[in-house]
Amino acid sequence: MSKRPIHHGVRMGHIHLKVADLDRALAFYHDVLGFDVTQKMGNSAAFLSAGGYHHHIGLNTWESRGGSTPANGTTGLYHLAIVYPTRAELGDALERLMHAGIPLDGAADHGVSEALYLRDPDGNGVELYWDRPEKQWPREANGELAMYTHPLDLEALLRAAHETPHA
Secondary structure, three states: OOOOOOOOOOOOEEEEOOOOOHHHHHHHHHOOOOOOOEEEEOOOOEEEOOOOOOEEEEOOOOOOEEEEEEOOOOOOOOOOOEEEEHHHHHHHHHHHHHOOOOOOOEEEOOOOOOEEEEEOOOOOOEEEEEOOOHOOOOOOOOEOOOOOOOOOOOOHHHHHHOOOOOO
């Protein structure tokens, strides 16, 4: 077993989800959240991205067409997380969710980030968040991170969406 830490340049890649209904999943990830469809494979799979990347999200019905939401108490994906570049863009995401009538499971200020929690149409957990600049992260006297969970001011987040120009 290696005792060496993983290389600092390693990063998470895309997520690929099994969905029950491809059109319903596309309505959420494309129509509501705004990801671009980069490729669609008939009615069985689609790939979506932000900013022209080949894909950040893969969706397929290969083993799950018409399937049900995973039951509570089972293992699997807790949530996928989508990082927004600014607080204003996260505020825009909140506004999109509200306009689409998609409820939040929760919203939190973690000190290092602000996050919205919800479910996609297949019941998968989704976290939408933005990271504060590292120099603003809360720390203990010894320098260790001191993350927390406080309520997120959703009204202030919505105001940020309108006070700052979007990309």
